[in-house]
Amino acid sequence: MTLKQLFEPSGIAVVGASATEGKIGYEAMANAAEFDGPVYPVNPSATGELFGSEFVSSVTEIDGDVDLALCCVPGPATPDVLEECGEAGIGAAVIYASGFAEAGEDGEKLQEAIVEVAREYDISLLGPNTSGFLVPGIDLRCTFASGAEEVPPGNTAVIAQSGGVAHVLAFQSRRQGRGISAMVGLGNRANVGFAETVEYFDGDDRTDAIVLHVEGTDDGRGLLEACRESDTPVIAYKVGQSDVGDFAESHTGALTGDHELYTAGFAQYGVPTVDATDDLLDAAAALGNSPTPDGPNVGVVTAQAGPGIIITDRIQRAGGRLPELTEATQERVDEILPGITYADNPVDTGRPMPEFGDIVTAVAEDDRIDIVLVYELFEAALGLPVDALDGLAERVDKPVLFATEGIEEALAGQREELKDVGVPFFETPERAADAAGALARYAQLHGGDRVADGGSIPAGAVADGDVSAGAGADGDVSPGVVDEEVAADE
Structure with a gap:
């Protein structure tokens, strides 16, 4: 079984397509019709066109390539529909109907029946009892939910x-x-x-x-x-x-x-x-847009102490470590900003300033640091240190995460600039810290459990034997x- 026909179809048949708004057969067809390929409405009881395509009475009568069937029919009708799909050479199907294995003994037998048909014809079945799937990059919207196009x-x-x-x-x-x-x-x-x-x-x-x-x-x-x-x-x-x-x-x-x-x-x-669901997406943003960290050691740079304390506490509870910066880095930080509020880890500058990006770079280049997290409250007169962050993660081969807060309208352009240079962005200290913690745990789970020289393992850090x-x-x-x-x- 391959999922290529499911997620990369040449053509789509919407079985049970309906001209009545609100029905699953209408909504599924409305979404599927945006696909850049042939989409056929299938219904033996309907005639005319739907979203520019002629109704056909059966998938076996489609004159063209079809890899995927969207089954908008009741559960009991599904085995027969799948049989026709198999005869037509359709290799994948989405089954929206419920009333299968989740619904007791009769439903289990019905699900066994569709699995047997799928086995006979080598059909990949998504579902049953699903609202489908979505691949935005190719306008493949195989769901009946509204808003998929957005x-x-x-x-x-x-x-x-x-x-x-x-x-x-x-x-x-x-x-x-x-x-x-x-x-x-x-x-x-x-x-x-x-x-x-x-x-x-x-x-x-x-x-x-x-x-x-x-x-x-x-x-x-x-x-x-x-x-x-x-x-x-x-x-x-x-x-x-x-x-x-x-x-x-x-x-x-x-x-x-x-x-x-x-x-x-x-x-x-x-x-x-x-x-939590938002934690899933935050962790994915950190892992998917960053180099893989070598270990769990996080360097924090903050322009305000309060959010920095929240971040420091939360990172350690999430599995990260905050080692001391090397003496050379601390001296470098002091040269950039003499009399800085706090020059160890986390580095606290007291407020954002023109040299803020230089401080971030110094911490990122520290050999004891595997992950960098930056926080600052946005000040419009100074902006965000986008130039310093551009290409930094790739150059030091470490994740660099950024969190800020401010008036949304003032921040919008700067956020887009961070996105353009590939820096994962977070809106709260907690979410940024949890994302850094996910990076730290990922590094540990994949063998990157080094303790930085001169660093320490805080009480909240992950230790051997913990399976929480x-x-x-x-x-x-x-x-x-x-x-x-x-x-x-x-």
Whole structure:
């Protein structure tokens, strides 16, 4: 099975297309019609045109290449529709209908029926019980949700168990000015699940980071191994710390499993975890737009002490370390700004000033520092140190993150300039610190656990044996045990 026909179709058939606004068959067709390729409305009970294309009565009557079928039909009709798709040589289908494995014994039998048809004809099934997917860069909008056309292209692939959460993340990415390379709602995962989609987007040129929303899975081992094999950074949000088992199972047929065991499994297989949707996107922005850090040592430069204290505290609780700067760097900082408020780590300049960019450069060039985080309240007369930041991360081969706050209208142009030079941008001290913490955990999980010379491991830093949500080491639970226990959901 390949997902190329799903995410790179030559043509699309919308089965159950409808001329009635508000119906799934209408909304799915309205979105799909924007695709730069043939899109065919299929309905044996309809005639005429829909969005400029003639209705056909069956996919077997389409005279042209079609790789993907969007199935806007009730669940009981789906096996017959898939049979026709197989006969027509269509290799991928999105099944929007619910009433399958999440709905009890009869639904399970119905899902088994569509899986059997898919197996016979080698069809990739997204869903059932999904709101579809979206690839903004090629105007591929295989969802019935409104507003899909407003989601801009970016470099983060969103893979969510819930179609609702997938859309939440897509719309959040738009509000943050980041965008996505793709958004996928897996639904019941009939035969396309986490492992298959992680593998696909790892090979996608538009994708630099992959984020996962996980309720539970019946293929824990496949999920973890796909994450470990991925060269593209993967970040996960595993929900279900409290008892949501029955609700989750009724949603996408998910077996939520033991939350701590999942978290430990992700840690052992190199995947940092977070606890909120915006944290997912922030971590993806940091990992997807930055060099991979060599270790968890963060250098902080702040123009105001209060936000700097918040950042310092939060970074350490999130798994990062703040080593002392080298003596040479401290002397360099003092030469740039004699009598600076605080010249160690974090460096506090007291306020933004023309030399602020030089201070950031000095900290970034310190051999003890793996990650740089900069915070300043915006002052219009001074602007942001965009020139100093342009190309800095690539030159020192370290992530450089930037956070600021001010009047939105005054900041807008400067934010775009930061985006243009590839600097991940954050709006609050907490979000910036958490993103730096995700970078630190990622470095540790991938072998970059160095303690900088002259530095220290603060009490809040990740230590060996910790398998909590912030864990970054192998931990007490052996990989074999995690494999067995997480895979026990199979």
